[in-house]
Amino acid sequence: xxxxxxxxxxxxxxxxxxxxxxxxxxxxxxxxxxxxxxxxxxxxxxxxxxxxxxxxxxxxxxxxxxxxxxxxxxxxxxxxxxxxxxxxxxxxxxxxxxxxxxxxxxxxxxxxxxxxxxxxxxxxxxxxxxxxxxxxxxxxxxxxxxxxxxxxxxxxxxxxxxxxxxxxxxxxxxxxxxxxxx
Amino acid sequence: xxxxxxxxxxxxxxxxxxxxxxxxxxxxxxxxxxxxxxxxxxxxxxxxxxxxxxxxxxxxxxxxxxxxxxxxxxxxxxxxxxxxxxxxxxxxxxxxxxxxxxxxxxxxxxxxxxxxxxxxxxxxxxxxxxxxxxxxxxxxxxxxxxxxxxxxxxxxxxxxxxxxxxxxxxxxxxxxxxxxxx
DNA sequence: CAAATCATGTAATGTGTTACATGATTCG
DNA sequence: CGAATCATGTAACACATTACATGATTTG
Numbered sequence: 316x317x318x319x320x321x322x323x324x325x326x327x328x329x330x331x332x333x334x335x336x337x338x339x340x341x342x343x344x345x346x347x348x349x350x351x352x353x354x355x356x357x358x359x360x361x362x363x364x365x366x367x368x369x370x371x372x373x374x375x376x377x378x379x380x381x382x383x384x385x386x387x388x389x390x391x392x393x394x395x396x397x398x399x400x401x402x403x404x405x406x407x408x409x410x411x412x413x414x415x416x417x418x419x420x421x422x423x424x425x426x427x428x429x430x431x432x433x434x435x436x437x438x439x440x441x442x443x444x445x446x447x448x449x450x451x452x453x454x455x456x457x458x459x460x461x462x463x464x465x466x467x468x469x470x471x472x473x474x475x476x477x478x479x480x481x482x483x484x485x486x487x488x489x490x491x492x493x494x495x496x497x
Numbered sequence: 498x499x500x501x502x503x504x505x506x507x508x509x510x511x512x513x514x515x516x517x518x519x520x521x522x523x524x525x526x527x528x529x530x531x532x533x534x535x536x537x538x539x540x541x542x543x544x545x546x547x548x549x550x551x552x553x554x555x556x557x558x559x560x561x562x563x564x565x566x567x568x569x570x571x572x573x574x575x576x577x578x579x580x581x582x583x584x585x586x587x588x589x590x591x592x593x594x595x596x597x598x599x600x601x602x603x604x605x606x607x608x609x610x611x612x613x614x615x616x617x618x619x620x621x622x623x624x625x626x627x628x629x630x631x632x633x634x635x636x637x638x639x640x641x642x643x644x645x646x647x648x649x650x651x652x653x654x655x656x657x658x659x660x661x662x663x664x665x666x667x668x669x670x671x672x673x674x675x676x677x678x679x
Numbered sequence: 680c681a682a683a684t685c686a687t688g689t690a691a692t693g694t695g696t697t698a699c700a701t702g703a704t705t706c707g
Numbered sequence: 708c709g710a711a712t713c714a715t716g717t718a719a720c721a722c723a724t725t726a727c728a729t730g731a732t733t734t735g
Binding site for chain 2: 685686687688689690
Binding site for chain 3: 708709710711712713714715716717718719720721722723724725726727728729730731732733734735
């Protein structure tokens with residue numbers, strides 16, 4: 316999947332500029348792109364060439380001009396079609412699990428330190444998404460059902476981090492138990 | 498993180514050929530690379546140039562020659578250092594959540610269908626990793642602690658899919674409840 | 680006899696990040 | 708007065724996938 320459908324999605328709620336989209340991606344944890352300019356601006360040019368969006372230049376006094384992109388009928392159709400396409404499995408890249416796989420060479424306390432740091436990182440991130448859900452600004456919320464869907468998406472993230480946190484704590488405890496036996 | 502540490506990790510247990518590594522990546526769900534030739538063979542050449550592995554060509558009657566790679570002291574040192582490096586947050590790319598975000602345009606039954614398909618996919622994958630854990634072939638298992646670490650890694654995956662499955666079922670039920678009200 | 684396996688490798692393309700570049704304005 | 712914000716865009720590079728290519732052997 317590429318960023319194009321996420322962009323079409325945002326535009327289906329509101330016309331936006333590249334800069335707006337960039338910020339939406341930066342702020343969001345669900346839309347996993349970093350919000351780098353290169354990708355956003357290039358994709359908008361592509362979508363424009365394909366006639367999925369229209370462009371309107373908005374002049375502003377004392378500020379750079381904004382290019383406002385609006386989704387077309389064709390763009391809406393493409394989005395609708397993609398939303399109906401076969402769901403894919405989430406792709407998880409956990410460099411931490413790879414580290415753990417070869418962590419047997421470490422001393423007990425170095426390993427515990429690693430787990431402690433991972434615990435802290437996950438915990439921080441959990442706070443971030445919980446806070447995010449409370450504010451829930453990214454959501455268009457046009458209908459009650461849409462509001463629920465966005466809430467469910469946030470809950471998915473929260474559940475993930477909660478599960479991860481429980482897991483790492485169990486692992487730490489078990490390893491410490493094992494350490495005592497030696 | 499790049500594939501190089503995963504390769505060094507596998508080589509720290511056993512000398513292997515590029516083809517062996519490719520298959521390990523293909524079979525594994527934890528090591529998230531697809532096992533494409535390009536990356537594996539190129540990375541091995543790089544590691545060889547940097548002196549982190551040595552290469553030995555093994556001639557075989559009736560089969561193509563294999564290039565067996567063995568990790569060097571320098572390679573082991575680099576691996577050890579990486580294992581101690583700051584753990585990173587897992588990167589999750591869920592195109593399904595992006596689909597859901599814009600799924601309010603769908604009819605109730607089309608949306609339910611989407612959720613049902615996701616449920617099925619996750620369920621299948623859960624079976625795969627559970628089976629994987631039972632066989633647990635990828636693991637070198639040199640010490641009891643290492644055996645536990647590999648088990649914990651498998652459990653992490655299993656917990657993830659279980660949580661995901663519970664989540665999608667709750668979402669489906671809630672949406673069906675909401676549908677009745679109409 | 681077709682397909683899969685063994686084993687290597689390259690080409691083309693997709694996807695994503697960081698850093699660079701510009702230039703005015705506003706905020707601390 | 709330095710840093711951040713607004714707003715656009717490009718260059719270079721990192722990481723990853725699919726497909727192509729070869730050629731013998733084994734399995735269904």
